[in-house]
Amino acid sequence: MKFEDYYKEFCEVFGHPLWMIPMMMMGLFLMIEVLHTQEHYNQETGDAHGYCGRKEWVKKLQEDQW
Numbered sequence: 001m002k003f004e005d006y007y008k009e010f011c012e013v014f015g016h017p018l019w020m021i022p023m024m025m026m027g028l029f030l031m032i033e034v035l036h037t038q039e040h041y042n043q044e045t046g047d048a049h050g051y052c053g054r055k056e057w058v059k060k061l062q063e064d065q066w
Contacts, residue, residue: 013019039048052058 036048039051047054053062
């Protein structure tokens with residue numbers, strides 16, 4: 001087989017939406033997980049989930065809402 005044949009087959013497989021969409025979703029989820037994990041290591045307290053809740057203006061908004 002020539003290189004051109006391999007290239008055409010490559011484009012058929014990796015260019016197909018049934019392959020591209022799940023791979024893009026997996027890439028997005030991987031990126032979110034990496035950023036989330038980095039936040040756990042980078043914050044002063046290591047609390048990525050409660051980081052915004054500790055801010056004064058967020059506490060004020062929560063008090064005003066209730």
